Amino acid sequence: MPLALYDSDFDAFSARLGAAFERYGFAVLGDHGVDPALLKRVDVATKAFFALPETVKTSYHRKGQGGARGYTPFGVETAKGYTAHDLKEFYHVGRDLPAGHPYRDHMADNIWPEVQDFHEATYELYTALDNLGKKVLRAIAVYLGLDREFFTPLVKDGNSVLRLLHYPPVNTPGESVRAGAHGDINVITLLLGAEEPGLQLLDRDGQWLPITPPANCIVCNIGDMLSRLTNGVLPSTVHRVVNPAEGRKDFSRYSTPFFLHFESPYVIRTLPNCMSEDRPDQFPEPITAHEFLQQRIREIKLA
Numbered sequence: 001m002p003l004a005l006y007d008s009d010f011d012a013f014s015a016r017l018g019a020a021f022e023r024y025g026f027a028v029l030g031d032h033g034v035d036p037a038l039l040k041r042v043d044v045a046t047k048a049f050f051a052l053p054e055t056v057k058t059s060y061h062r063k064g065q066g067g068a069r070g071y072t073p074f075g076v077e078t079a080k081g082y083t084a085h086d087l088k089e090f091y092h093v094g095r096d097l098p099a100g101h102p103y104r105d106h107m108a109d110n111i112w113p114e115v116q117d118f119h120e121a122t123y124e125l126y127t128a129l130d131n132l133g134k135k136v137l138r139a140i141a142v143y144l145g146l147d148r149e150f151f152t153p154l155v156k157d158g159n160s161v162l163r164l165l166h167y168p169p170v171n172t173p174g175e176s177v178r179a180g181a182h183g184d185i186n187v188i189t190l191l192l193g194a195e196e197p198g199l200q201l202l203d204r205d206g207q208w209l210p211i212t213p214p215a216n217c218i219v220c221n222i223g224d225m226l227s228r229l230t231n232g233v234l235p236s237t238v239h240r241v242v243n244p245a246e247g248r249k250d251f252s253r254y255s256t257p258f259f260l261h262f263e264s265p266y267v268i269r270t271l272p273n274c275m276s277e278d279r280p281d282q283f284p285e286p287i288t289a290h291e292f293l294q295q296r297i298r299e300i301k302l303a
């Protein structure tokens, strides 16, 4: 789906995107407008970071923060319901908040590694994806029959995270997979770098479908918070990253999801227009975005 349609025919864009989300929980966005030169800078800085010695990388790991900022080493995150850990390491960049901002009591400051251009490039990408996410949410709002700007204030200072992911080569057989089957916790996810094969979604008939986006596309999916808010009208589809095929085992995979979150105090309460006699409220208990996130972080062994 070309993002150009957002400007040329917003209603058509909203209808097509919404239909893809309602059917698959996923959509692929073309010509997303994020500067290719910026993506190259992020790629260079990311690879430079992960190539550092383990002792240097772990100096950017903060225990007891739920992996919210900085480095999370290989072998920590474990998908909900799994015993074997995922085969990945990652770095989280969060939102910079001004001095005195009330959310600073729970949104930690960023940690910046000593890698050239890492701070500038990754934060520029954070801002670009934050803005792109607002466009996607405008299209979703109209699809759901809400005001076009319904989500805009709810995500303004949301606890969104840019995750720079590295899946190292997989040379030893074992139970672990690159990323075990999971639903994303957040509102929506915008994913860059899924051209390297491995990502699959679990379709409603129980089949795993590979996601093979053309170059320069962003894969977008619905997270559990939006699924809950919409009473499942927009599904948070389970997905995973499988281990590489024979010829690709010696290669790393790098990908970059942006997990867009609500502002922490926002109360997720089922939207009235997503309930009906045929679709009774599945989530009668409201929950704040903050509490929802804390519960899920404990489940994936990040806290």
Ligand SMILES: O=C(O)CCC(=O)C(=O)O
Pocket: 163, 165, 179, 184, 191, 193, 194, 199, 239, 240, 241, 255, 256, 257
């Ligand atoms: O690496 C990918 O393609 C997907 C990663 C993912 O699903 C996640 O980190 O939540």
Ligand SMILES: [Fe+2]
Pocket: 182, 183, 184, 239
């Ligand atoms: Fe995911």
